[in-house]
Amino acid sequence: MAPTTEAAIEFASVSKYFGDAAVLSDITLSIAAGERTVICGPSGAGKSTLIRCINGLEQHQHGTIRVSGETVTRAAASLRHVRAHVGMVFQGFNLFPHMTVLENCTVAPRTALGLPRPEAEARAQALLERVDLPGLGGRYPSQLSGGQQQRVAIARALCMQPRILLLDEPTSALDPEMVQEVLDTIVGLTDLGMTMVCVTHEMSFARRLATRLVFMDEGRIVETGPPAALFDAPRSARLQRFLGRLQARP
Amino acid sequence: MSPGDAPLAGYGDQLVAGLLLTLEVALCSYAIGSLFGVLGAAAKLSRWRTLRLGAGLYTTLVRALPELLLVLLAFYLIAARIEHVGVVVTPFAVAVTALGFIQGAYITEVLRAAVLAIPRGQREAAEALNLHPLTYLCRIVAPQALRHALGGLGNIWLNATKDASLISVLGIFADVLKVSALAAAATKRYVFFYAVAGVCFLAITLVSTALLDRLRRHLGRAYVT
Numbered sequence: 001m002a003p004t005t006e007a008a009i010e011f012a013s014v015s016k017y018f019g020d021a022a023v024l025s026d027i028t029l030s031i032a033a034g035e036r037t038v039i040c041g042p043s044g045a046g047k048s049t050l051i052r053c054i055n056g057l058e059q060h061q062h063g064t065i066r067v068s069g070e071t072v073t074r075a076a077a078s079l080r081h082v083r084a085h086v087g088m089v090f091q092g093f094n095l096f097p098h099m100t101v102l103e104n105c106t107v108a109p110r111t112a113l114g115l116p117r118p119e120a121e122a123r124a125q126a127l128l129e130r131v132d133l134p135g136l137g138g139r140y141p142s143q144l145s146g147g148q149q150q151r152v153a154i155a156r157a158l159c160m161q162p163r164i165l166l167l168d169e170p171t172s173a174l175d176p177e178m179v180q181e182v183l184d185t186i187v188g189l190t191d192l193g194m195t196m197v198c199v200t201h202e203m204s205f206a207r208r209l210a211t212r213l214v215f216m217d218e219g220r221i222v223e224t225g226p227p228a229a230l231f232d233a234p235r236s237a238r239l240q241r242f243l244g245r246l247q248a249r250p
Numbered sequence: 251m252s253p254g255d256a257p258l259a260g261y262g263d264q265l266v267a268g269l270l271l272t273l274e275v276a277l278c279s280y281a282i283g284s285l286f287g288v289l290g291a292a293a294k295l296s297r298w299r300t301l302r303l304g305a306g307l308y309t310t311l312v313r314a315l316p317e318l319l320l321v322l323l324a325f326y327l328i329a330a331r332i333e334h335v336g337v338v339v340t341p342f343a344v345a346v347t348a349l350g351f352i353q354g355a356y357i358t359e360v361l362r363a364a365v366l367a368i369p370r371g372q373r374e375a376a377e378a379l380n381l382h383p384l385t386y387l388c389r390i391v392a393p394q395a396l397r398h399a400l401g402g403l404g405n406i407w408l409n410a411t412k413d414a415s416l417i418s419v420l421g422i423f424a425d426v427l428k429v430s431a432l433a434a435a436a437t438k439r440y441v442f443f444y445a446v447a448g449v450c451f452l453a454i455t456l457v458s459t460a461l462l463d464r465l466r467r468h469l470g471r472a473y474v475t
Contacts, residue, residue: 088378094371098393098472108379140472
């Protein structure tokens with residue numbers, strides 16, 4: 001699906017403080033439907049806070065955030081509307097450990113969407129196949145590898161058929177040998193046409209996934225543009241330094 | 251053979267009745283205690299300061315005072331007042347409510363800690379998935395908290411079986427310990443009858459721990475190490 005001009009996510013002069021420290025300062029950003037945005041930057045830049053504000057896991061103090069036209073507020077009704085379109089994949093997977101893989105994937109569709117069990121399970125099975133985990137529905141999370149758990153978490157989010165998928169450092173908690181399978185899974189979702197916003201430190205993955213890169217530092221958006229442009233011709237000194245440090249890594 | 255010559259000196263039926271009464275008191279007080287415990291833990295974890303303070307007062311006071319004192323207070327002070335107002339309360343109801351009120355304070359603390367042991371990410375995942383708060387509570391929090399709480403809840407249950415004998419101080423109840431004491435005094439076979447009481451309590455404990463162990467394995471089935 002080609003990206004349309006309708007904004008899926010809009011930040012207008014958004015700021016957030018923890019005490020006196022600004023975590024987000026005057027963020028203005030418009031993400032079009034179908035766009036795949038990767039947010040990068042050094043630790044403490046506010047990347048995770050930014051995407052957690054989109055579905056109201058954290059509250060901003062100033063400015064306006066709109067998701068599919070709905071303004072994100074603290075009100076339960078607003079959050080319910082926003083979250084109905086927004087799926088999320090966490091750094092720590094956050095699977096429900098006492099439930100099987102299939103139950104993890106069906107509990108929200110059955111209770112929040114009212115889907116009958118057979119339909120919810122059929123949907124879950126199809127998505128588990130999509131993330132390359134067929135036949136593991138009966139296992140518990142503790143019986144899976146980290147990479148498999150994160151792929152279950154991706155399937156669980158997709159079971160709610162979100163228009164927007166947020167990924168908060170999806171491979172940062174994984175052992176190195178499992179990073180690639182999860183990144184490949186995420187890249188494999190692009191044909192669904194979802195709007196994706198991903199925080200990651202994996203720069204080659206960012207190149208494969210992103211239609212747009214956002215570089216943040218100290219709570220501000222420093223530079224934004226197509227990944228190739230930012231990687232190959234960074235304009236700001238801060239991005240140049242950041243990329244330089246990444247390349248210097250062993 | 252006359253009843254007096256049998257090993258239990260004719261006290262067998264009374265001992266069985268006493269054992270059943272002990273179990274009845276323990277089960278009823280524990281059920282009431284669980285109710286107090288759930289309410290107490292909810293209050294302690296509440297965002298409202300007044301509820302937190304109230305629950306704090308409850309657990310501090312109840313855990314500070316001897317169980318026996320609380321049972322006597324409930325019986326002679328509160329029950330008398332209620333009857334004065336015209337509500338008929340049975341001594342059994344007063345006794346099990348008083349015992350349940352005491353257990354509830356301990357259950358409150360166990361449940362509170364068990365809920366706090368659930369990682370924050372569970373709540374975030376539930377919120378991101380748009381789970382209704384009640385679904386989150388029943389399907390995500392409760393099963394995980396129960397698993398964390400099982401050890402503490404099991405200990406409180408074992409104490410409940412023993413505290414059940416406190417009701418014998420009210421004079422009108424003959425629980426297994428009271429029957430043993432009567433039989434011991436009547437036959438002068440003190441060691442024997444107190445040993446019989448001990449065996450009864452041991453049996454309750456052994457059956458309880460076996461059941462608790464099965465429950466522990468059931469709740470832990472998802473967690474392989």
